[in-house]
Amino acid sequence: MTASRIAPLALYQEVAERLRQRIFSHELPPGTWVDEQALAAQYGISRTPLREALKVLASEGLVTLKPRRGCYVTEISERDLDEVFAVMALLEGQCARDAAQRADPAQRARLEHIHADLEAAAAAGNINGFFEANQAFHRAVQEIADNRWLLQVITDLRKVIKLSRHHSLFSEGRLEQSLAEHRAILDAILACDPEGAEQRMRAHIESGRAALARIAGAKNRAA
Structure with missing residues (x-):
């Protein structure tokens, strides 16, 4: 996956929006494991704002946080x-x-x-x-x-x-x-x-x- 880097002053809301659009476009299809380390490197950010962004997406039902297994794009039945x-x-x-x-x-x-x-x-x-x-x-x-x-x-x-x-x-x-x-x-x-x-x-x-x-x-x- 390729993505432009996010400026250091950007907030976690911007990270959430970027990921949201990648989910809607199915660049990150349902069921995909979200590689936090890779995404943080792609965006040039620490894991902290990324994890905050994932919490936002989880509250919207777009990703599912699974204990000890990580984060996955939600599959809708x-x-x-x-x-x-x-x-x-x-x-x-x-x-x-x-x-x-x-x-x-x-x-x-x-x-x-x-x-x-x-x-x-x-x-x-x-x-x-x-x-x-x-x-x-x-x-x-x-x-x-x-x-x-x-x-x-x-x-x-x-x-x-x-x-x-x-x-x-x-x-x-x-x-x-x-x-x-x-x-x-x-x-x-x-x-x-x-x-x-x-x-x-x-x-x-x-x-x-x-x-x-x-x-x-x-x-x-x-x-």
Whole structure:
């Protein structure tokens, strides 16, 4: 592994962010043993800030600290995904409900603008662009809901989901389905329909989990 050295004045948060991105990109895949000595040498730091960074990642569920065995990148199971998505559906559903009640004209316009980006990416078959616009849409709904506790928990759970080796948008037909689901959520928010917004957001999150399960099933059958 190669990595640029971190300046001496950097804090352990920067180390944590560097490692976080390497985990999300699967440069450090699930199940990988974290070689503290090698990482400390690569970054040009002592073991102390590295260990503090690993504690941060452990609190986020991204690494697992095993007594007398060291630190490993967390492996997420199908059961884990079932449980995380079930919680996500509840939390994001609540955000959508709150957003439908609180959104002002400027915030509604912003959601419409983001949805236009989703439509453009879908029309171009641009999965990366769609993913970015999807993230922006969900984040905007959460910001409109204006509940920092919900936002914090959702952010941490989304980090865990990124440990999955698969992406729901690669499931056949999922991109078009996701676009339609976002449109339905947006329509409910624009109509100031909190119950409809909550129900549609929950259904959207559940559909994402089902798409991941189809991908995993197909890969298992191929193996």
